[in-house]
Amino acid sequence: DTGVSQDPRHKITKRGQNVTFRCDPISEHNRLYWYRQTLGQGPEFLTYFQNEAQLEKSRLLSDRFSAERPKGSFSTLEIQRTEQGDSAMYLCASRGEMNTEAFFGQGTRLTVV
Amino acid sequence: QQPVQSPQAVILREGEDAVINCSSSKALYSVHWYRQKHGEAPVFLMILLKGGEQKGHDKISASFNEKKQQSSLYLTASQLSYSGTYFCGTGEDDKIIFGKGTRLHILP
Numbered sequence: 001d002t003g004v005s006q007d008p009r010h011k012i013t014k015r016g017q018n019v020t021f022r023c024d025p026i027s028e029h030n031r032l033y034w035y036r037q038t039l040g041q042g043p044e045f046l047t048y049f050q051n052e053a054q055l056e057k058s059r060l061l062s063d064r065f066s067a068e069r070p071k072g073s074f075s076t077l078e079i080q081r082t083e084q085g086d087s088a089m090y091l092c093a094s095r096g097e098m099n100t101e102a103f104f105g106q107g108t109r110l111t112v113v
Numbered sequence: 114q115q116p117v118q119s120p121q122a123v124i125l126r127e128g129e130d131a132v133i134n135c136s137s138s139k140a141l142y143s144v145h146w147y148r149q150k151h152g153e154a155p156v157f158l159m160i161l162l163k164g165g166e167q168k169g170h171d172k173i174s175a176s177f178n179e180k181k182q183q184s185s186l187y188l189t190a191s192q193l194s195y196s197g198t199y200f201c202g203t204g205e206d207d208k209i210i211f212g213k214g215t216r217l218h219i220l221p
Contacts, residue, residue, distance in 0.1 A: 004154075031207070033208060033209075035211075040213075040214075041213055041214070042115075042200050042202075042211035042212050042213050042214045043155065043200070043211045044211075045208055045209070045210060045211075048207070048208050050207070055207070056206065056207075056208065091154065091155075098204070098207045099143050099160060099162055099204055100160070101157040101160065102145070102157065102209060103157070104154035104155050104156075105154060106153070106154050107154060
């Protein structure tokens with residue numbers, strides 16, 4: 001198993017454009033999490049899935065953000081009409097059961113110019 | 114609600130000890146500790162599930178005081194490889210809520 005992989009690793013986009021990121025979790029993990037991290041801060045929870053069901057979305061999350069996990073395997077995170085404040089590292093993590101180790105991907109660094 | 118970590122930053126010389134604290138205003142059901150090196154993903158250190166539990170491997174250990182709603186991470190005889198940012202996370206409804214982190218820098 002190669003761990004959690006994210007694509008792309010870096011994305012530069014113009015303000016107002018839409019972007020989509022992909023996360024491939026560890027294959028046997030049914031839980032998948034998206035976090036956002038800015039410089040000097042801890043990972044901030046965005047949303048999570050158990051299999052294909054999106055069970056929770058942060059109340060702080062703008063409706064410009066949407067995530068899917070159509071077949072309970074990979075997940076996508078889309079940001080519509082990007083703003084400069086969306087610039088951050090977007091991290092994906094997966095785990096098999098609650099209260100077990102979460103494995104993080106290398107992240108996608110988004111820069112909105 | 115985000116757990117609070119202290120101190121925000123620590124500078125040590127190799128071989129010295131450090132303690133990082135994590136506290137929550139809400140009841141704690143589990144505490145997760147991760148380390149992140151610059152430009153890398155957070156890496157799991159340990160998880161504590163019960164009040165009074167203590168865990169450790171190598172020279173890094175942690176304790177969980179459920180009544181005080183806090184956990185502490187202990188690094189003894191620090192090595193250069195311990196440098197990085199340490200995050201505690203609290204388990205909440207099947208997700209992990211992370212603190213802002215404690216930056217640890219080890220000098221040779």
